Amino acid sequence: MSDLPLAIGIDFGGTSVKTGVLYRGNLIEEAPRIDTQKFETAAPLIQEINELIHDLREKHPGIKAIGVGMPGFVDFPTGLVHNLTNVKGWQKIPLKKELSDLTQLPVTVENDANCMTYAEWKRGAGRGLKHLVAITLGTGVGGGLVIDGRMVRGANFVAGELGQSSIDYKGSEGEYGNRGSLEDYVGNQQITDLAHSAYTNDGQAKKRHECEPAQLATLALQGDPIALSIWDQVAQMLSTALMNCCWLLNPEAIVIGGGVANAGPTLFTPLEKHLRAQLSPAFKENLRILPARFSNEAGIVGAATLALEEAGFNVDD
Amino acid sequence: MSDLPLAIGIDFGGTSVKTGVLYRGNLIEEAPRIDTQKFETAAPLIQEINELIHDLREKHPGIKAIGVGMPGFVDFPTGLVHNLTNVKGWQKIPLKKELSDLTQLPVTVENDANCMTYAEWKRGAGRGLKHLVAITLGTGVGGGLVIDGRMVRGANFVAGELGQSSIDYKGSEGEYGNRGSLEDYVGNQQITDLAHSAYTNDGQAKKRHECEPAQLATLALQGDPIALSIWDQVAQMLSTALMNCCWLLNPEAIVIGGGVANAGPTLFTPLEKHLRAQLSPAFKENLRILPARFSNEAGIVGAATLALEEAGFNVDD
Numbered sequence: 001m002s003d004l005p006l007a008i009g010i011d012f013g014g015t016s017v018k019t020g021v022l023y024r025g026n027l028i029e030e031a032p033r034i035d036t037q038k039f040e041t042a043a044p045l046i047q048e049i050n051e052l053i054h055d056l057r058e059k060h061p062g063i064k065a066i067g068v069g070m071p072g073f074v075d076f077p078t079g080l081v082h083n084l085t086n087v088k089g090w091q092k093i094p095l096k097k098e099l100s101d102l103t104q105l106p107v108t109v110e111n112d113a114n115c116m117t118y119a120e121w122k123r124g125a126g127r128g129l130k131h132l133v134a135i136t137l138g139t140g141v142g143g144g145l146v147i148d149g150r151m152v153r154g155a156n157f158v159a160g161e162l163g164q165s166s167i168d169y170k171g172s173e174g175e176y177g178n179r180g181s182l183e184d185y186v187g188n189q190q191i192t193d194l195a196h197s198a199y200t201n202d203g204q205a206k207k208r209h210e211c212e213p214a215q216l217a218t219l220a221l222q223g224d225p226i227a228l229s230i231w232d233q234v235a236q237m238l239s240t241a242l243m244n245c246c247w248l249l250n251p252e253a254i255v256i257g258g259g260v261a262n263a264g265p266t267l268f269t270p271l272e273k274h275l276r277a278q279l280s281p282a283f284k285e286n287l288r289i290l291p292a293r294f295s296n297e298a299g300i301v302g303a304a305t306l307a308l309e310e311a312g313f314n315v316d317d
Numbered sequence: 318m319s320d321l322p323l324a325i326g327i328d329f330g331g332t333s334v335k336t337g338v339l340y341r342g343n344l345i346e347e348a349p350r351i352d353t354q355k356f357e358t359a360a361p362l363i364q365e366i367n368e369l370i371h372d373l374r375e376k377h378p379g380i381k382a383i384g385v386g387m388p389g390f391v392d393f394p395t396g397l398v399h400n401l402t403n404v405k406g407w408q409k410i411p412l413k414k415e416l417s418d419l420t421q422l423p424v425t426v427e428n429d430a431n432c433m434t435y436a437e438w439k440r441g442a443g444r445g446l447k448h449l450v451a452i453t454l455g456t457g458v459g460g461g462l463v464i465d466g467r468m469v470r471g472a473n474f475v476a477g478e479l480g481q482s483s484i485d486y487k488g489s490e491g492e493y494g495n496r497g498s499l500e501d502y503v504g505n506q507q508i509t510d511l512a513h514s515a516y517t518n519d520g521q522a523k524k525r526h527e528c529e530p531a532q533l534a535t536l537a538l539q540g541d542p543i544a545l546s547i548w549d550q551v552a553q554m555l556s557t558a559l560m561n562c563c564w565l566l567n568p569e570a571i572v573i574g575g576g577v578a579n580a581g582p583t584l585f586t587p588l589e590k591h592l593r594a595q596l597s598p599a600f601k602e603n604l605r606i607l608p609a610r611f612s613n614e615a616g617i618v619g620a621a622t623l624a625l626e627e628a629g630f631n632v633d634d
Contacts, residue, residue: 073599082599101565131472145565147471152464154567155448158599161564166595169557171482175446177596178560241485242496244561247478248462250471278495282390282475 004315005064008053011112011299012036012070013088017045019052020297021060022304025123027297031056031063041089050102054305066099067108067307069115069299076157079109106311112299113160114151117144119257119302120255121151122315124293131251133242134292135162135262141183147249163187167240182241188213188236188260195230202226217263231263235270242271243278250283257292264291322381322623326374327366328429328616329387334362336369337614338377342440344614348373358406367419374420382426383416384624386432386616390537393474396426425624429616431468431477433609434461436619437572439632440612444575448568450559451602451609452479454577458500464566471537480504483489484557499558505530505577513549519543534580548580549587556591563592563600574609581608607629 004024011018017034031052039045057063072090073082079096100107110118117134126132134144143162145152152159163183171180184190195211204226209215216225219227242254261267267294268289276284294301309315321341328335336348348369355363374380387408390399396413417424427435433453443449449463460479462469464569469476480500481493488497501507512528526532536544559571578584585606593601611618626632 143565147464147469148467150465152566154464155569155603156567156599159565159567159595164564164597165561166484166557167486169554176595176597178564179557208343240483240496244482245565247481247495248460248476248562248565249469250473250476252472278493280475280481280493282473286472 004308004313006060006062007065007067007304008056008063009115009300009302009304009307010066010068011115011303012045012068013112013299014084017297018300020300020304021050021056021063022301022308023128024273025301025305026242027300029056029060030300036087039088042093042095045087045089045100046093046095050099051104053099058168064107064313065106065108065304065307065311066103067110067115067303067305067310068095068099069110069112069303070095071112073158074109074111076110076153079107081109106307108303108307108310110303110306111144111158111160113142114144114153115302115306116142116257116294116298117146117160117255117302118151118306119268119294119298120257120292121146121310122305123301124298125255125290126253129252131249132253132255133162133199133245133251134188134255134257135242136258136292136298137186137238137256137257139188141187145245162241162245165241165244167237180206182237185237188259191216191230191234191260194233198226198230213260213263217266220263220266222228228266231266232270234260235267236274238267239271239274239278243275246275246279246283246287252286253288253290255290255292257298261291262295321625321630323377323379324621325370325380325381326432326617326619326621326624327383327385328378328432328620329385330429330616331388334366335613335617336366336373337617337621338373338380339625340620342618342622344486344617346377347617348372353404356405359410362404363410363412363415363419369415370416370420379585380422381630382423382425382621382624382628383420384427384432384620384622384627385412385416386427386620388410388429389427390475391426393427393470396424398426416621423624423628425620425627427620427623428475430459430624431461431470432619432623433574433611433615434463434477434572435468435623436611436615436617437609437624438463439573439622440618441615442572442607443570446569447565449570449572450479450562450566450568451572451574452559453575453615454503454555454573455575456505458504458575462562462566463568479558479562480507482558482561484554499554502554503577508533508551508577509548512544513548515543515547530577530580534583537580537583544547546582548583551577552584553591554585555584556588556595557590559588560595563596563604567600569603570605570607572607572609574615578608580614 084090141163168180174181401407457478483497485497491498
């Protein structure tokens with residue numbers, strides 16, 4: 001890795017674009033964020049990203065590749081972004097082509113959950129593993145899969161959508177008509193709703209924001225029985241989707257990140273219990289359930305690392 | 318494929334061992350079945366299989382490899398059979414080593430559902446595909462996965478257990494403590510139970526055997542509303558597990574085999590409806606749901622084909 005060059009990672013979110021420079025897996029500089037909501041179309045936003053890249057390259061001449069993580073479906077080989085639901089004007093944008101024309105550098109464009117998975121696999125909790133499931137728990141639930149040492153992208157490069165998988169065939173219809181999708185049970189809002197209802201039913205008047213996952217984790221640590229019971233429910237629901245991944249893919253590890261995972265043992269302890277109770281020995285003997293190493297920087301780290309690998313550099317040593 | 322040699326495929330079932338000779342994907346001879354229940358230990362059964370192999374090789378000197386499909390977990394590289402629940406004396410049996418010592422031929426031992434998947438992938442409905450999910454519906458529910466042109470075996474070679482994946486996180490506990498496992502909803506017995514209850518509740522006195530999947534398919538074809546409604550329920554439950562595979566793996570095709578799949582359009586039409594209603598465009602545009610090509614011979618064909626490939630022959634052309 002001695003000659004591993006610098007790379008730019010771009011984490012394109014629904015509200016802002018975060019950009020950073022990566023050296024040997026470390027974020028050595030982060031650029032000012034770009035607010036996506038002030039743009040009506042894709043072109044001026046791409047132009048602003050390009051200017052930012054230009055500035056970073058002036059400071060760091062050793063940058064050899066650019067990786068972008070997008071909050072939506074991407075055609076991986078061509079880097080065409082199909083559609084962003086939360087950012088105006090992003091339909092069928094050939095981002096890889098446009099950015100590489102502008103920068104004359106190799107550009108890789110990938111789904112953001114796959115970038116997070118890539119960060120954990122190459123630089124984080126899942127380093128060196130061949131069979132890995134990654135899940136990120138926040139407002140939404142995203143995921144990524146590594147099988148036999150390769151990222152699973154599927155026939156149309158949209159694989160890994162753990163948040164859309166169902167845990168209840170009779171559940172109500174989700175965003176895509178899918179019944180009982182995991183995201184509709186263990187997303188931030190859903191956990192908050194569950195806790196708020198439980199406290200209300202118990203006659204405890206709590207404000208909604210007091211029932212958010214971070215506050216709920218603190219309450220659980222203090223031994224609050226309702227908070228403990230909500231985390232047990234969340235763990236049970238989450239364990240169902242993860243158990244399905246185990247029965248299907250027999251991974252070595254499941255890496256869990258995102259804001260909700262900050263609950264730590266409050267979530268991980270009941271999750272381990274429910275997951276292991278539902279697997280036969282060959283599936284759980286060597287299974288590890290690991291907290292993600294990266295938090296907010298996962299997208300930048302993953303996108304930049306992936307870009308380097310796609311550009312032909314060995315990022316594994 | 319002009320010089321593709323003969324291979325023996327062995328389909329080791331809970332009640333009998335079926336053996337056949339494969340030439341270019343065709344079963345050219347089937348040997349007498351061996352009744353597994355008359356053996357108390359593994360050794361004499363392996364000896365009887367060996368004698369049968371010997372007889373087949375006398376008739377077909379061109380046999381170059383032997384493949385065995387087992388109804389249980391197998392350590393694929395070593396061919397160690399961990400445990401068979403329905404056959405006495407099969408714990409930690411090094412079947413690959415024993416059969417290759419006896420026959421001096423290359424032997425491959427694999428899980429039976431993976432053999433079925435292999436048959437459909439290399440010789441059947443999923444031929445030439447790179448991303449494939451296979452499922453077999455019978456007394457139990459088995460499955461196999463092909464991703465990026467490779468069979469998914471996982472960290473301990475036990476991947477692909479679609480029948481154990483959950484469709485209801487609140488369901489009752491299955492064989493391995495797993496709640497709501499697909500097998501407990503769409504297995505032969507469960508479909509029969511569902512139909513029998515529905516007819517009974519409707520005041521129609523039907524015997525249980527009249528409610529089995531084959532009879533229920535005939536009733537549905539005749540327009541019987543209860544039969545149609547049961548098949549719709551089965552399709553909905555099945556679609557949940559298959560939709561999860563789609564969101565996770567984004568396959569090109571799902572191949573469905575086993576006795577229950579003989580219902581044909583009675584099952585496939587509502588299944589297509591439920592599955593497509595729960596997927597976003599990128600996941601369903603090119604997705605095909607295909608009936609399996611092979612039925613009872615799938616295990617023999619898959620095991621023999623896999624054995625040839627493992628022995629270094631190209632079975633793809």
